[in-house]
Amino acid sequence: MTFGAPSTSSPAFRTIDLRGQSLGLPELRAAVPRLTAGDGASVEEGVRGIISDVRGRGFAALGELAAKFDGVEQRHPRVPADAIEAALVGLDGSVRAALEESIARARAFAEAQVPGDVTVHPAEGASVTQHWVPVGRVGLYVPGGLAVYPSSVVMNVVPAHAAGVRSIALASPPQKDNGGLPHPTILAAAALLGIDEVYAIGGAQAIAAFAYGIPQGTHDGADDLPAIAPVDVVTGPGNIFVATAKRLVKGVVGIDAEAGPTEIAILADGSARPELVAADLISQAEHDPRAGSVLVTDAPELAERVRGQLAVLVAQTKHRDRVVEALAGEQSGVVLVDDLEAGIAVCDAYAAEHLEIMTADAPAVAARIRSAGAIFVGDYSPVSLGDYCAGSNHVLPTSGTAAFSSGLNVTTFLRAIQIVDYSESALAGVAPHIRSLADAEDLPAHGDAVDVRFAPLIR
Template identity: 75%
Template sequence: PPQKEFGGLPHPVILAAAEMLGITEVYAIGGAQAIAAFAYGVDGGEGDDAIDRVDVVTGPGNIYVATAKRLLKGTVGIDSEAGTTEIAILADNTADPRLIAADLISQAEHDPNAASVLITDSEDLAAHVRGHLSAQIATTKHADRVREALAGQQSGTILVDDVEHGIAVCDAYAAEHLEIQTADAALVASRIRNAGAVFVGDYSPVSLGDYCAGSNHVLPTGGTASFASGLNVTTFLKAVQLINYNRSALEEVSQHITSLATAEDLPAHGDAVTARFR
């Protein structure tokens, strides 16, 4: 997005990253209007600042960006609805409440609508996490934003019967980021089916995936992880199916085709095959 303090240009860090990556076109535009511009194109008039319409739009954003992507899906392809960030942490009584609090805060500082959810079977752990949250929020830079996010209806603690029940809750929630801080964390993580990315154990915080691990930072949110994946190479690929039979191959399966065409009451479909053998 354009930055007022930099004369309407993107932030210098963004431009520096673009230079390092060999990117030669950068548009100073953000929000829902940027998604619309790429979906429909923008006429630049007499200048050379036109934006050509594209085939695929990828990347995260706030609720307005996610809504624009949803509305324009079909006009362009999208990776997923990567909206306001969310973290869920599945933890048992072996987890460190200090680390859980730090990780919940790390996502809450993104946005007042960010979701930070603890899923645990331990009331004692939940109580200790609350204590650490109070202490750590007092010293964090974006304390007001964090407090608003943690107090919102999208955040909270879910008490479950046991870890088995917690796994079911995690799959129902389908979090963007899911941390597993339990005994046998790797085994528990292997049973998760719905999540944008799963972070296993005490030393795999979400921040690791954000900046360094190599997992993609553009992940599905709002429950869409139940059917969508994070941004990856296949997002930019599509398959074109190619069918090439010779005469004998078509003749071998022709009876199957005519039988199905008759069953569907589409006789001309069958005729298109039998006409080749009259």
């Protein structure tokens, strides 16, 4: 494996050359660009402390954490209903129209995902049904930080609505410039979706409040602070503290995933347009200095043309410093491969959150991918489309977890309950098999529980 220096005319964007090498899945996973794990132990220790504090001191802890991390004074984090309505009234008309279109497309896709019940009849008088029911209450987290994410309100709320969830609470960090409330565009998006239970809580403390609830309690000498009811499922993206908190409360509540920094991989051949590749790499790099932007190609000449386009486009982009840092990071770069077959193998090993296919016969290539959060096919399906208005969900698995997990969808908010209904004769038909298996497992009382149903009635 060799690493090439970037051209002097473009932002630092390293090259990983895998040509001429025969690598298996473990070696490919080790070779692709990834962030080196940071000091996870110290982060976990800090998050454990926050969770414990919120569980133990409730609103007092939330108030102190809001002052410490967000610079706001807070008695109770519930956002007043009039503030939510005012945010919608003040929403720019073009943004409202865009959100409404995004909601409509996401709703159509989410409602189509709702699974139907399935019943089979193994024998006469016997039925087994899988019955889907929504969870009772969910807590949705929408991050703040370097950007504003009303689109994440849409992506979290719409599938929960489609699943039939009746109680939905939303949390987003308080902002000093907004009077201690979440960003007004976040509040407006919540209003458009009919969400009136919104909390100005950020970070790990929001996850803790949702997972364990906050009882009615005393803070600042008052005892009339309304409780925050615990939820069944917590979803939504966030920073490393949010992701760690979700991992620590998993089991107390369900979670969607431990989302990390965003990432894009682009599988491209010599037919790809370098300006499109460069623009799409930048689009994800502007999220976060830790975002990953990866080009996988069998065309070295394309890689150099992309570098040239990066030099032009990065200089023009608003968040240049952030983009430059992300592109120069260990999590970004060009991966050179021998051919398209090797490129597909690299992409499956990388298991990107977002994977774009810019090759000849892109639909056929996309159909061969086995690990990705979402796949974007051809020149006119950029990741930006999926972020906002494709109808798909942009809450997707990161950091290689797409190899075993899925993006946020309706089933995140559903439970499958199995219903077994056998008649006397149907049970009698399998009673000998139950007896045999119970004895084989040395659990004779299991067999007895069936046999007693057919024993002579004892009075």
